Amino acid sequence: MKNSNKLFEKQIELKNSQISGGRASGESYKNQHHTFTDQHGCTVTVAVVLTDNDVKVEECFFTNCP
Known part of the structure; x- marks a missing residue:
């Protein structure tokens, strides 16, 4: 299941770049x-x-159970 975690990370990175690239407001984003x-x-x-102002844009939960 380790590979699925990497897949989720890649999907999050892609979604984040789509968010930051799609807005012209000059805001930048950070991931936690x-x-x-x-x-x-x-x-x-x-x-x-x-x-940058700590306003939540998106929150995702991923669960990996043995």
């Missing part, structure tokens, strides 16, 4: 990623896209 293990033993990754 947090990974933790939930109570069921699943690895959960939370990816958040924020503007």
Whole structure:
């Protein structure tokens, strides 16, 4: 399942470049990623896209269970 995590990362990168390339407001964006293990033993990754002013643009959750 390691490859699927890399696929998700690539999809997030693509989506982020589409967001930043599609707006002419001069804003830039930053990504935050947090990974933790939930109570069921699943690895959960939370990816958040924020503007320079810390306004949330998008939030995605990815879960990988054994």
